[in-house]
Amino acid sequence: MKSFGIILAFFLITSSGHAQELKSPNGALSMQFLIETNGIPTYKLSYKNKTVIKTSRLGLELKNDKTSLVNDFVISNTETATFDDTWQPVWGEVKDIRNHYNELAVTLKQQETERRIIIRFRLFDDGLGFRYEFPMQKNLVYFIIKEEKTQFAMAGDHTAFWIPGDYDTQEYDYTESKLSEIRGFSEKAITENLSQTSFSPTGVQTSLMMKTDNGLYINLHEAALINYSCMHLNLDDENMIFESWLTPDAKGDKGYMQAPSNTPWRTVLVSDDARDILASKMTLNLNEPSAIDDTSWIKPVKYIGVWWEMITGKSSWAYTDELPAVQLGITDYSKVKPNTTHAANNTKVKRYIDFASKHGFDAVLVEGWNEGWEDWFGHSKDNVFDFVTPYPDFDVEEIHAYAQSKGVKMMMHHETSSSVRNYERHMDKAYQFMKDHGYDAVKSGYVGDILPRGENHYSQWIVNHYQYALEKAADYKIMVNAHEAVRPTGISRTYPNLIGNESARGTEYQAFGGSKPNHVTVLPFTRLIGGPMDYTPGIFEMDISKFSPNNNSHVNSTIANQLALYVTMYSPLQMAADLPEHYERFMDAFQFIKDVGMDWDESHYLEAEPGHYLTVARKEKNTGNWFVGNVNGNEIRTSKIAFNFLEKGKKYKATIYADAKDAHYKTNPQAYTISTKTITSTSKLSQRSVAGGGYAISIQEIK
Structure with missing residues (x-):
């Protein structure tokens, strides 16, 4: 047509x-x-x-x-x-x-x-x-x-x-x-x-x-x-x-x-x-068609990562606490005493790889693996990272071989510390390093004030840098998830290797004092208009002080709400962001994260009011399975939906993950119920969602 x-x-x-x-x-x-x-x-x-x-x-x-x-x-x-x-x-x-x-x-x-x-x-x-x-x-x-x-x-x-x-x-x-x-x-x-x-x-x-x-x-x-x-x-x-x-x-x-x-x-x-x-x-x-002819290497990714424990303060990015400053190519890490909190070590990363392999995740992200984290931020430092030199406790070859044996990909992390000239200086070598070691995707970061000094994150010159990094990544068949970069404007149509951005207040802020309970009912109407967000959902332990004693932050969400985000916050890049041991306590709820799709044939917005509520149904590509997500704002609400998007004449099994009656995002966030029922295209659902809560539904045809 x-x-x-x-x-x-x-x-x-x-x-x-x-x-x-x-x-x-x-x-x-x-x-x-x-x-x-x-x-x-x-x-x-x-x-x-x-x-x-x-x-x-x-x-x-x-x-x-x-x-x-x-x-x-x-x-x-x-x-x-x-x-x-x-x-x-x-x-x-x-x-x-x-x-x-x-x-x-x-x-x-x-x-x-x-x-x-x-x-x-x-x-x-x-x-x-x-x-x-x-x-x-x-x-x-x-x-x-x-x-x-x-x-x-x-x-x-x-x-x-x-x-x-x-x-x-x-x-x-x-x-x-x-x-x-x-x-x-x-x-x-x-x-x-x-x-x-x-x-x-x-x-x-x-x-x-x-x-x-x-x-x-x-x-x-x-x-x-x-x-x-x-x-x-x-x-x-x-x-x-x-x-x-x-x-x-x-x-x-x-x-x-x-x-x-x-x-x-x-x-x-x-x-x-x-x-x-x-x-x-x-x-x-309003964007141009794909500039990449062969897009067969661009695929949705569901991943876990060594990240949340560092964001929350349980672990550190830095290898040692002995050095007040480090310099690329000069600092000898073999001569310093390692701290006991560095997270990106072989033993811990293998634990994450094992968890990913057991539960069917595509990839594992590791942050803090490379030299330079001891003084990376706040010093207007140009030569901050080289993106290829690992710390002594992270063996790139060993981790690559181990992940490969488990059928899991590794996801690279490039924190630039906003030194964009330094990143461009090392970019070709860094991308080639990724390809040599089986990394198909990179999470890049631009934390801190931009170098060259005086530039802004969203000015023309820096916008051109983000585009340069994206196009250069395409040359190496690398997918990009850019954090702190300019918010997306549909560029992913032209460069579909841009599979995610942050560019908004993501889950990490739940570890920095929390976000408003209705935050996720606003983001789809604002930030997501331009493209998908790497929101990093899936937090099950809301009281951060239980595993990171010096952090009294609280995740303002229920578990049911966290599950629903995999449907309402569309992205072909989805992270199960919490620690493996937290998921192991709630494996029945974790099943939804394992099952939920990332690439869709159809999407139906069933209910929507910015700042108040959102209910979405999506049909997974290639499987025909449906998933529904509802996120709720600041007030208790009863969601009422019809399943008329299902094919007529067929029966389906619906597994419903919902807030328990006594659930509350602050006082009882881990209270949820799981129920199953048989539904058809004529079925309807009336489901209560608490403040900061919601529900998620997995739907499979009964054959």
Whole structure:
């Protein structure tokens, strides 16, 4: 199913004076483009005759240029088209993705300078994407962006789920408030992080989720962030207008451009049903098809790892406590006394490999295996790791052979300490080292302030580094799971070896004081809009002090909630993050983690309300098994679902992992029940979920 071309039909685009109107394929969304007084380009958007975006300005302010790209424009040409195609992702929530939109490309000419830009709009049934394009021309070749001036004028004081605008981190709990309350909440919303740079008391990050008083769900984000700075939003809270705010580099510049080129897409998802926001594939569709011809080596991964015990303080990354400082190639670790807490040792890693092999996991991640952890953070250190030299107690060859004998892969860990120049210096050697020792996937990290000094995690130069690392990994047939990198924008369609990111507040923060119980009911509406997250779920021991005496943190979740995350937090990369000995205490519940799929033919969003609850059903690829997950927010709730997604005329066995009656995320998180029942496509379920709780269901056909 495919068609593309110039469309003359009146239903697609109409002209009224200088206004151009574009409708979505189903007609529910309508976008109007207009050149206003002084030649300022504007747009507005409505959904089923309800205003989504009021008249909003478009343009870019240039540096060292008397005439910016913000006004004095006239329309020199318009082109319209429609596109309808279906493609299959390498991995994903569904087997087939339809890419169907109507398009309007407006060529603008700046009268004084004779510069030309194109603003390209694509209107889907679930939202709008638009971007700026800069054709080859003599009057606009090299230019520096001082600020992008894209506006999103809201039609009211909406309820928003937001995190503070920050150039370096998205690792915040979400705040729910009215737009007018963002300024008042901003100081409290900014919590401590190892590297952070907030820029405004009304600045927020995308993906920004909102709900209007008249029942619309609106999401603002971007797609295809390539060779450009990450976009944030700054709110004029008197007029309820968001304006784009790009991440600056060390000099304060926000983008170095050379025509021909284009910006990322600016996106607006909208529906009167929250489930449509979650089901949308518009962000992926605005990215280019796969740049990797042979994707047979890219496969979903279910893994365990030597990680949680270090995050919680039970064990350490460092090999010794004797050295105040170390230097690559100079420090001789054979002459120092090892501590007794270093986790990445042969004996312990083999224990994890054995556990993975016994329970059918694909891989084992080991952090802290390589020299340099004694002084890796906080010293603005360039030559921090070489990514190939192990500590004396970690034998790479021995571990590789042992894992191979058990049918388990090893997953590499590259913590860069945000020294990106150092990582690029060692990257080819590090990736080749991985291939030589059977590592097919890498978890990279960018903790701390960026080197070169003064750069930000989300500026153009650093965004280009993340892309370079991803493309270089593809050359070596390596899958990437990048932590602390820029939040994803659908790049995984073009580079499907990007099988995961962190780029948000993950499970590790449950060991740093905890996250809000409803955090996981917000993330699918925000962070996951751009791509899957390595959230690292599966924690069964919630009282961390029981195994790490100096840590009094508590995981604000029930076990049933932790199981449900494998369904609600979609990712082709899923970790069982807790310690093996904790799983061995609850093997009946652990069975769900062993069984749950990671790659899907179908996904159905059964219930959804941002910040409150989410229920998802997914059909596993190749097996036909179904899995359902429900995560609940701050209040006890009864979830009511129908199983009409099942095939008619067949019977299924449903195994239900649910909160016990007396379960509570804080006082009784390990209370759960497991029951089985026979269901069909006509069956219904009414299931109670406690605060911070939920349920998970495994469904198999009875043959």
